[in-house]
Amino acid sequence: MKKIRVYPHPAGGWPALGKSALSMMKQGAFWKGGATMLHANQPDGFDCPGCAWPDAPHFQAIDFCENGVKAVANEITSKRANREFFAQHTVTALQAWSDYELEFTGRLTEPMRYDAATDYYVPVSWQQAFKDIGTYLKSLPDPNMAAFYTSGRTSNEAAFLYQLYVRCFGTNNMPDCSNMCHESTSVGLKEQIGIGKGTITLDDFDHCDALFIFGQNPATNHPRMMATLREVSRRGARIIAFNPLREAGLESFTSPQSPVEMLTGGSTPISLALYQVRIGGDAALLSGLIKAVLAKGEIDHDFIRQHTSGFENLKAFIEQQNWTDIEAASGLSQGEIEHIAAIYMQSNATICTWGMGITQHERGVDNVQLIVNLLLLRGNIGKRGAGAAPIRGHSNVQGDRTMGIYEKPDAALLDKLEAVFKTPMPRAHGHDVVDTLKGLASGSVKALIAMGGNFAAATPDTTQTYLALQQAALTVQISTKLNRSHVVHGKAAYILPCLGRTEEDWQDSGWQSVTTEDSMSNVMMSRGRNAAASAELLSEPAIVAGLAKASLSTHPVDWDELVADYDRIRELIAQTIPGFQDFNQRVREKRGFYLGNSARDQHWKTATEKAQFIAPALPIHAGLDEGLWLLTTVRSHDQYNTTIYGLDDRYRNIHGERRICFMHPEEMQRMGWQTDQLIDITSVFGALTRTVKAFKLKPLDMPQGCIASYYPETNDLIPLQHHTPRAQTPAYKSIPVRLSLSVVDE
Ligand SMILES: Nc1nc2c(c(=O)[nH]1)N[C@H]1C(S)=C(S)[C@@H](COP(=O)(O)OP(=O)(O)OC[C@H]3O[C@@H](n4cnc5c(=O)[nH]c(N)nc54)[C@H](O)[C@@H]3O)O[C@H]1N2
Numbered sequence: 176m177k178k179i180r181v182y183p184h185p186a187g188g189w190p191a192l193g194k195s196a197l198s199m200m201k202q203g204a205f206w207k208g209g210a211t212m213l214h215a216n217q218p219d220g221f222d223c224p225g226c227a228w229p230d231a232p233h234f235q236a237i238d239f240c241e242n243g244v245k246a247v248a249n250e251i252t253s254k255r256a257n258r259e260f261f262a263q264h265t266v267t268a269l270q271a272w273s274d275y276e277l278e279f280t281g282r283l284t285e286p287m288r289y290d291a292a293t294d295y296y297v298p299v300s301w302q303q304a305f306k307d308i309g310t311y312l313k314s315l316p317d318p319n320m321a322a323f324y325t326s327g328r329t330s331n332e333a334a335f336l337y338q339l340y341v342r343c344f345g346t347n348n349m350p351d352c353s354n355m356c357h358e359s360t361s362v363g364l365k366e367q368i369g370i371g372k373g374t375i376t377l378d379d380f381d382h383c384d385a386l387f388i389f390g391q392n393p394a395t396n397h398p399r400m401m402a403t404l405r406e407v408s409r410r411g412a413r414i415i416a417f418n419p420l421r422e423a424g425l426e427s428f429t430s431p432q433s434p435v436e437m438l439t440g441g442s443t444p445i446s447l448a449l450y451q452v453r454i455g456g457d458a459a460l461l462s463g464l465i466k467a468v469l470a471k472g473e474i475d476h477d478f479i480r481q482h483t484s485g486f487e488n489l490k491a492f493i494e495q496q497n498w499t500d501i502e503a504a505s506g507l508s509q510g511e512i513e514h515i516a517a518i519y520m521q522s523n524a525t526i527c528t529w530g531m532g533i534t535q536h537e538r539g540v541d542n543v544q545l546i547v548n549l550l551l552l553r554g555n556i557g558k559r560g561a562g563a564a565p566i567r568g569h570s571n572v573q574g575d576r577t578m579g580i581y582e583k584p585d586a587a588l589l590d591k592l593e594a595v596f597k598t599p600m601p602r603a604h605g606h607d608v609v610d611t612l613k614g615l616a617s618g619s620v621k622a623l624i625a626m627g628g629n630f631a632a633a634t635p636d637t638t639q640t641y642l643a644l645q646q647a648a649l650t651v652q653i654s655t656k657l658n659r660s661h662v663v664h665g666k667a668a669y670i671l672p673c674l675g676r677t678e679e680d681w682q683d684s685g686w687q688s689v690t691t692e693d694s695m696s697n698v699m700m701s702r703g704r705n706a707a708a709s710a711e712l713l714s715e716p717a718i719v720a721g722l723a724k725a726s727l728s729t730h731p732v733d734w735d736e737l738v739a740d741y742d743r744i745r746e747l748i749a750q751t752i753p754g755f756q757d758f759n760q761r762v763r764e765k766r767g768f769y770l771g772n773s774a775r776d777q778h779w780k781t782a783t784e785k786a787q788f789i790a791p792a793l794p795i796h797a798g799l800d801e802g803l804w805l806l807t808t809v810r811s812h813d814q815y816n817t818t819i820y821g822l823d824d825r826y827r828n829i830h831g832e833r834r835i836c837f838m839h840p841e842e843m844q845r846m847g848w849q850t851d852q853l854i855d856i857t858s859v860f861g862a863l864t865r866t867v868k869a870f871k872l873k874p875l876d877m878p879q880g881c882i883a884s885y886y887p888e889t890n891d892l893i894p895l896q897h898h899t900p901r902a903q904t905p906a907y908k909s910i911p912v913r914l915s916l917s918v919v920d921e
């Protein structure tokens with residue numbers, strides 16, 4: 176189909192700087208905002224809550240981006256959702272507000288309890304809230320009737336205390352945002368290379384010959400990665416991106432940190448090439464690449480012999496795949512794939528990065544494992560300038576997992592916890608997000624406690640999810656801002672407001688710091704410097720301690736002592752979690768420390784003690800029934816997951832609206848439809864169908880049969896049952912749908 180371009184400028188540049196300033200003004204925080212941002216990602220400042228991209232290794236006076244500014248602006252806003260606000264609106268009335276309107280009510284200021292008699296949230300003291308929640312949790316006949324969710328902003332210290340509390344309570348029901356995000360990565364990598372994390376460090380980008388970017392939109396979601404891409408590109412290394420959409424930032428970028436580019440209107444072309452793979456076509460594309468490499472025989476025989484197992488299996492699988500299927504499923508021709516394979520074979524060191532375009536599919540784990548198979552073929556793991564680089568989302572989602580937030584903990588962690596805390600730990604695996612939703616729906620889970628996030632909006636199958644949540648006996652949200660999960664709640668419901676990353680955290684021993692781990696396993700300190708949004712706020716560790724004291728009958732630790740001085744929590748982490756020895760001392764070194772990665776050292780902690788080639792579990796080409804399209808759900812430039820900062824998406828030429836369905840203009844023409852016409856979208860998964868109505872058609876360049884829309888407006892379309900089999904990551908990025916023009920009432 177014809178190439179079209181909706182954003183004629185390079186990504187970044189003056190518009191990005193202008194928008195940063197506007198975000199602060201919109202929040203009534205212009206001056207405070209500027210001063211705050213100077214501490215973002217600095218040695219004595221806070222870790223930006225925007226994303227998990229590593230900080231610049233060398234001192235760089237400005238190390239933040241437009242979207243980091245938006246994340247911070249929304250946290251330091253001068254607006255407040257206080258008791259006066261809640262007294263004005265019933266919860267039923269608030270349910271009719273959009274996510275954008277809920278977010279713009281500002282920071283939560285004090286604990287609130289839902290009063291069913293009046294349908295209002297009313298103030299409650301911290302003590303009473305803890306007591307009520309504790310009493311209910313203690314009354315449950317089985318601890319597995321409660322689930323404890325975590326979103327990825329939670330610090331290492333809060334996460335460690337939280338998992339300790341939950342396990343002492345008696346369950347491993349610890350669903351987290353990772354289940355909906357990079358779980359396919361964690362499961363896939365662990366099986367193949369013995370560790371569920373990426374193998375590269377930032378420095379590898381200085382040494383790669385080729386860089387492949389799969390299913391990622393860095394100009395929006397990891398803008399600080401753009402500076403790295405720019406350097407790689409300028410150095411002459413070859414960058415290839417695989418994405419159904421022609422994302423602006425993957426084509427060219429003006430660096431706000433480069434005075435010359437800003438003043439001259441110059442830009443750096445980013446990609447050597449962007450290949451528009453079909454939605455869900457990555458497994459076919461990767462199989463094609465492997466097939467082309469095997470056909471030339473340019474593989475690293477020594478590495479394969481010495482370090483891997485399963486090569487013959489993979490080879491047999493690939494030999495069975497034919498080019499007709501590969502071309503149909505990937506949307507790329509054999510010639511194109513062979514051309515990319517040639518670039519891969521010319522490169523001595525290749526990095527593959529990936530995001531949600533790879534993980535959020537039924538084939539999510541297969542996709543990840545095919546990327547690793549491709550890397551292993553030429554010994555690209557454990558070599559300078561090469562490796563596997565999943566790009567994480569939330570700023571501490573990787574650290575939370577390292578701290579033990581996991582529903583399927585391994586025996587080593589539980590043994591260690593038992594040894595350190597002299598308390599028996601539950602051994603049965605717990606619920607992830609999908610299982611928690613099933614439990615809530617069936618009534619086997621009665622209480623949901625959420626450390627951050629927006630469970631109601633982030634999860635799939637919205638209508639069913641709301642019903643399940645409303646059936647719960649108790650829902651508790653530990654949050655900074657009002658969102659859907661506060662207004663779609665259980666029979667009893669509490670809002671426990673907490674300090675954010677940018678705020679000063681004072682405890683008995685003084686001003687506290689917390690720590691986080693980025694996408695490349697660097698652990699560093701973070702210290703907020705702004706005054707708390709309200710004097711009533713507690714820190715996340717203090718809230719965990721309050722819950723633990725109220726709901727456990729025996730205590731493995733003195734919770735108050737730990738909260739008084741977070742060094743004491745870090746001391747316990749050092750005793751329990753591998754790699755954290757001398758934690759307090761090492762994390763105080765200027766840039767923290769690198770946790771290391773066994774696969775990078777070519778030490779394979781797998782079943783065979785080798786890196787494993789693994790053939791996909793699902794066919795690479797499934798076909799799609801006549802009349803169906805594949806829908807992918809993406810983030811706009813003005814949102815942070817379920818937090819909607821604004822209604823624009825400037826790189827895709829959208830202004831002031833979000834109920835959008837993107838389609839190639841030639842496809843609109845074929846259907847006899849026009850831009851701005853309204854359509855209804857119905858998903859079809861086996862016998863299950865779901866419909867959302869009145870989405871406006873907008874033109875965007877993408878392959879035939881593929882359409883795109885925003886999350887979370889489309890989450891109702893994904894049945895809970897549609898996910899990666901092994902990792903249970905919902906298939907947010909490949910939803911088979913039917914389309915019809917909306918019937919609009921006159
Ligand atoms: N500003 C901002 N920053 C964020 C976030 C945010 O919402 N806003 N969210 C954070 C979080 S939690 C995460 S996980 C990350 C998410 O960061 P990304 O992974 O970049 O997020 P998405 O927008 O979901 O989509 C990624 C890309 O996948 C492409 N894609 C869709 N389907 C397919 C497919 O089938 N194949 C391929 N190859 N590509 C496909 C889409 O076109 C899109 O460009 O960002 C983090 N950072």
Ligand SMILES: Nc1nc2c(c(=O)[nH]1)N[C@H]1C(S)=C(S)[C@@H](COP(=O)(O)OP(=O)(O)OC[C@H]3O[C@@H](n4cnc5c(=O)[nH]c(N)nc54)[C@H](O)[C@@H]3O)O[C@H]1N2
Nearest residue numbers: 326352356627628629633653654655656658816817886907
């Ligand atoms: N259709 C579709 N659905 C998706 C995705 C998709 O691409 N498509 N992506 C999935 C992904 S990758 C993810 S990670 C999930 C995101 O799922 P979540 O992590 O659950 O959602 P967020 O929107 O990031 O959560 C935002 C809320 O976190 C709270 N918050 C912010 N800062 C703090 C803090 O410092 N402490 C505490 N306690 N609370 C805080 C605020 O109240 C805010 O409203 O969504 C998933 N859902």
Ligand SMILES: [Mo]
Nearest residue numbers: 356357568569
């Ligand atoms: Mo994520």
